[in-house]
Amino acid sequence: MAVDPHLEPHWDSAALITIDMQRDFLSDGAFGFAGTTEILPNLGKLTKAFRAAGRPIVHIVRLYPADGEDVDRVRRTIVRSGAEFAQPGKPGRLLAEGLAPAHELDDQLLLSGEPQLLGPLEYALYKPRWGAFYRTLLDELLIRHGVDTLVFAGCNLPNCPRASMIEAHERDYRVVLVTDAISQASEQGFREIADLGTALCSTAEVVSPAP
Template structure:
């Protein structure tokens, strides 16, 4: 396993044909346009030794695990991301976004990548402190994963051009809300320069402060990019 000095992991959510292709039953309007940026992010992560997690949705053939809000569509004939679905309705990922040896695949039953999955266990076993989120859709699966990651005290990054929504306005306001909640927003170009010191380990700093090893930080301040960063010491 390649060394990972960043202690980060890239989590790519629901980038599969049923969500990405225009003919897919769960198509997200802007998802396909983000594929090139997502591919660059995955390649960057592998080059840096950052583990890549492909988080997918694959429904059972009988629909017994389909969300309440999607079940009517399932019964009506939309079998997107089912085990027997093919073509644009399948759970197959676009070219360049498929797992390679050393990558991880997580099947999630609901929006968040952490909900009733082994993701948190594996991240902690790997010593991960920062999660970098990409995929679709921004207001649902990316956002719920973001909030769960923050609640679990991971430093959380969202790659803004690697996630997608049905409209530009939905994309904008959800990114802003995640930023207000404590996520760090950056694009895939900035991610190419990602290193061990790019993201402050806020949780570790708080633990150190509580142990009397450092002076408590000043309140968060807004940086030139509009993101609120903690004044760490």
Template sequence: MPRTALIVIDMLNTYEHEDAEALAPSVREKLPGVTALLRRARAAESPVVYVNDNFGRWRSHHGEILDVALAGRHPDLVGPVAPAEDDLFVVKARHSVFYETPLAYLLGRLGTERLVLCGQVTEQCVLYSALDAHIRHFAVVVPEDAVAHIDGDLARAALRMMSRNMGAAICRAADVAFDD
């Protein structure tokens, strides 16, 4: 099996943005899938890489981003997915996890060939990240029960696009295999 990395997208969130109240119920519903993936990836010693928005805080680092998110409106959605000490962290400023970040370089150094994308938002950051992963020749897996959405119709369309246009494997979190 190719080396697999779990990419956790924007789960350290303050929920203080325009779409937060529409997003939070979906995050709550998808949280068990995300936490299951985290447990299994860590147990398999697969790389876990958090790629998170910096919320315009240009002097921020992962510890500060976590602290700000835990002080936000829904710490119950952040605490269960807080990075472990050995997890990796990349700060992003735009939708794709690859856009002007060192993620591709990091994944290359790790020998990664396959990405499991989880987090938020299915029809935005997850979709754009899947496209950017595809054009970089990564195999992409998106567990539908581990990606949260703002708009359910758009999320379903995004999952279909990832499958059809990018060859992404759309599955359940329980069906994802990590490196042994």
């Protein structure tokens, strides 16, 4: 079947977007999602390929300050009640071991909305709600690097990855979901995402040939 030219990924102008791959959200984390630890090997292959190709990587993260003042409503009560997950200053908010260059997250910088440089063309960026574009500088960062294709992977497809992909489509990016590098996935979820115009690819299809 011919690929729709309006949807076909442009690998030479692509960026990898990882969503919420933080230690507290790993499979055995205090607020973890089943299957998230298990996708780390494929995420490692994706980040290695994008670094080798000199393409941008943006690690989208959540931070939940203890006062719960700027927290999505569904989690505001438990955060204000003392639940500690992805909390500034706590180790659980850090990216999963080996996912990014060895850098401590700069909570103050991230909460201010600025991207944190982790390595050449590799960033961390805080999002205050589900979508990676909502109240963030993600679009500006991608435009600066000439990106028109976004490759998504990470934690909990029904929530933050899905919201982020919808926002990406609304901004006319070409969108790819890596189906074996996303947790909490289902065939129904894949069908719904594909119906938006998302290309569904495996890790092997993304990294060979490398973007």
